[in-house]
Amino acid sequence: MTAPAGRLDRLRAEPLADLAAPLAVAQQRLMVIMLLFMLVTAVIAGRLVQLGLFPAAGRTGATAATGPRGPILDRNGVALATTVKLWAVAVNPRHVLGDKNRLAEELARLMPERSADAYRRILFGRSAFAYLRRPASPDLARAVNALGEPGMELLSEPRRLFPQGSLGGHLLGYSQDVADAKGRTEVTGIGVERYFDDRLRAGKPLQLTVDARVQAAVESEIARRMAETSAVGGAGVVMDVDTGEVLALASLPSINPNVPLRAQADIPNKATLSTYELGSTFKMLTFANAIENGVLPDMSQRIDVARTLRVGGYTIHDDEPMHRSITVPEVMTYSSNIGTALIADQLGGERIRRFFDTLGFNSRTSIELRERGLPQVPKYWARTTVMTTAYGHGIAVTPLHLAEAYAALANGGMWHPATLIPRDPRQPVPGHRIVSPATSARMRQLMRLVVLQGTGTNANAVGLRVGGKTGTAEKVAGRGYNKNANITTFSGAFPMDHPRYAVLVMLDDARPSKATFGFKTAGWMAAPLAKRIIARIGPLLGVRPELGRDIDVSDLMPLILEKKAPGKNEIE
Numbered sequence: 001m002t003a004p005a006g007r008l009d010r011l012r013a014e015p016l017a018d019l020a021a022p023l024a025v026a027q028q029r030l031m032v033i034m035l036l037f038m039l040v041t042a043v044i045a046g047r048l049v050q051l052g053l054f055p056a057a058g059r060t061g062a063t064a065a066t067g068p069r070g071p072i073l074d075r076n077g078v079a080l081a082t083t084v085k086l087w088a089v090a091v092n093p094r095h096v097l098g099d100k101n102r103l104a105e106e107l108a109r110l111m112p113e114r115s116a117d118a119y120r121r122i123l124f125g126r127s128a129f130a131y132l133r134r135p136a137s138p139d140l141a142r143a144v145n146a147l148g149e150p151g152m153e154l155l156s157e158p159r160r161l162f163p164q165g166s167l168g169g170h171l172l173g174y175s176q177d178v179a180d181a182k183g184r185t186e187v188t189g190i191g192v193e194r195y196f197d198d199r200l201r202a203g204k205p206l207q208l209t210v211d212a213r214v215q216a217a218v219e220s221e222i223a224r225r226m227a228e229t230s231a232v233g234g235a236g237v238v239m240d241v242d243t244g245e246v247l248a249l250a251s252l253p254s255i256n257p258n259v260p261l262r263a264q265a266d267i268p269n270k271a272t273l274s275t276y277e278l279g280s281t282f283k284m285l286t287f288a289n290a291i292e293n294g295v296l297p298d299m300s301q302r303i304d305v306a307r308t309l310r311v312g313g314y315t316i317h318d319d320e321p322m323h324r325s326i327t328v329p330e331v332m333t334y335s336s337n338i339g340t341a342l343i344a345d346q347l348g349g350e351r352i353r354r355f356f357d358t359l360g361f362n363s364r365t366s367i368e369l370r371e372r373g374l375p376q377v378p379k380y381w382a383r384t385t386v387m388t389t390a391y392g393h394g395i396a397v398t399p400l401h402l403a404e405a406y407a408a409l410a411n412g413g414m415w416h417p418a419t420l421i422p423r424d425p426r427q428p429v430p431g432h433r434i435v436s437p438a439t440s441a442r443m444r445q446l447m448r449l450v451v452l453q454g455t456g457t458n459a460n461a462v463g464l465r466v467g468g469k470t471g472t473a474e475k476v477a478g479r480g481y482n483k484n485a486n487i488t489t490f491s492g493a494f495p496m497d498h499p500r501y502a503v504l505v506m507l508d509d510a511r512p513s514k515a516t517f518g519f520k521t522a523g524w525m526a527a528p529l530a531k532r533i534i535a536r537i538g539p540l541l542g543v544r545p546e547l548g549r550d551i552d553v554s555d556l557m558p559l560i561l562e563k564k565a566p567g568k569n570e571i572e
Contacts, residue, residue, distance in 0.1 A: 468492015
C-alpha cells in the first residue's frame with residue numbers, strides 16, 4: 001500500500017530536523033572561536049602598532065629598548081661609545097645538583113673577590129638567583145662552564161662601552177633606568193647619552209661634530225696645565241666659527257662613563273653648566289659694541305686713564321697705571337679697566353644689555369646637552385654695573401657662551417649657536433648678525449694686537465696667527481669674592497687673517513708656580529695653555545704654520561706708543 005504523498009514528505013524531513021539543532025550549535029561555537037581569534041589578532045596587531053608608533057608605551061618615564069643601543073661616533077667615524085655583549089656569571093641555588101660546599105670552594109678559586117664562606121651563604125640561602133660576576137671574561141665563563149654544574153648560569157648581556165675611556169666623559173655622559181619605590185622606571189643620566197636617549201635606544205647611530213684627536217689634545221693640555229698650577233679644574237672649547245660645530249668640549253676633572261658613576265655624580269660640566277665671571281675677555285665685546293654704535297669712530301682718539309675712576313662708591317683702577325691718556329688700541333692691548341669703563345659709560349646700559357642679549361647671554365645655550373647653565377646677568381643697570389660688566393665683573397656666563405661670542409666677532413659678525421650635530425651643507429646655518437663685517441674686521445685686528453703686543457703674547461703659537469684676549473677675575477665665593485682664587489681665561493680664534501676656529505680655555509683657581517714664573521694672571525696661566533693647544537690642533541685641522549703670512553695691523557701699530565708684557569700683579 002502506498003503512503004500518501006504528505007506523509008512521505010514528513011518522513012523525509014524528520015532526519016533533517018534531527019540534525020538541525022546540532023548543526024546550529026556547531027555553527028555558534030565556530031563563530032565564537034572565529035570571533036575570539038579575530039579579537040586576539042586585533043589586540044596583537046594593535047599592540048605592535050602602538051609599540052611602533054609610540055615606543056615609550058607601557059613604561060613610565062623611560063623608552064622601551066628595541067635592540068642594541070646605537071653607537072656614538074666622532075666626525076671622522078671613530079667610536080666614542082658602543083654596545084658589546086659580555087658574559088655574566090650567575091647561580092640558581094635551587095638547581096644545584098652537586099655538593100654545594102665543594103662548589104663554594106671552586107667558586108672562591110675562580111672568583112676570589114668573595115670567600116668560600118660567602119659563596120656558601122649564597123648557595124644555601126633562600127634566593128633563587130644571584131649574580132656572581134658581571135661582566136665576566138670569556139676565560140672565566142669557560143672555566144665556570146667546565147664545572148658542569150646545572151645550577152651555574154652563563155648569561156650574555158649587552159654593556160655600554162666607551163673605547164676612549166674618560167675622553168669626553170662629560171660630553172658623552174651616560175643614561176640608565178632607575179626604578180622608584182613604586183616600581184616605576186625613570187631615565188636618568190647626563191651628556192649626549194641622556195640627551196639622545198630615545199634615538200640611541202632605537203639602535204640608531206649618532207655622529208657628532210667632535211674630533212676625537214682635537215678633544216684629546218685639549219683635555220691632555222688642560223690636565224697638564226692643571227698639574228703645573230695646582231688648578232682645581234679647567235674647561236676648553238674649540239668650535240668652527242662659520243658653522244658653530246663644536247670640535248672639542250672639555251671639562252676637567254673628567255668622568256669615566258666605563259666605571260660606576262656614583263662617586264662622579266657631583267663633578268659638573270664646567271664648559272656648559274658652570275657660570276663664571278670671565279674678566280677682561282668681555283672687553284672685546286664692549287669694544288665691538290662701541291665700534292658698531294659709533295662710540296669709537298677713530299682708533300687714534302685718546303682716553304684719559306691717568307687717574308682712578310670713582311663711581312657710586314666703587315673704585316675702578318688699573319694695577320699698572322699708564323699716568324697719561326692712551327689710544328683706543330692701547331686700552332685693549334694694555335687691558336685698561338679705566339679706559340674700558342669710560343667707553344662703556346658712553347655706550348650706556350640699554351645698548352650694553354641689548355648687545356648681551358644678541359649674544360645669547362639672556363638664556364641657556366642650545367647645545368645638545370641637558371647640562372646648560374643660565375647666565376647671571378644684572379637686573380638693574382646702574383652706572384657702576386654698566387662700567388664693571390664692560391670688563392667682565394658682575395656678569396657670569398658659561399665658557400661656551402663666550403666661545404660663541406668670540407666666534408661671531410671673528411667670522412664677519414654672524415652669531416651661530418654651538419652644536420654637536422653636523423650641519424646639513426644644503427641648509428643655511430642658523431644664526432643672526434651681531435656686528436657689521438667692518439666691525440668684525442677691526443676686532444680681528446685688535447685680537448691679533450693683544451697677542452702680538454699685549455697681555456696675550458704667551459698665546460702666540462708660531463705661524464698660526466692667533467688672536468684673542470686674556471681675562472682674570474677673582475672667583476665668586478658666596479655673596480662676595482675670594483681674593484686668593486682667580487678664574488683665568490683666554491678666548492680667541494685662529495688664523496686671524498682668515499679665522500676658522502674659535503678657542504677658549506679656562507683654569508679654575510690656578511696657583512702661581514715655577515711654570516708661570518710666579519705670576520697669577522691669565523697672561524701667564526691661560527695664554528700659554530691656549531698656545532700649546534693651538535700648536536697641536538692647527539696641523540690636525542689643516543691650518544699649516546706660515547711665518548710669512550699674517551693679518552694686516554699696520555694702521556694700528558703706530559698708535560701703540562709703549563710696549564709692555566703682562567705684569568706680575570696685573571688684574572684684567
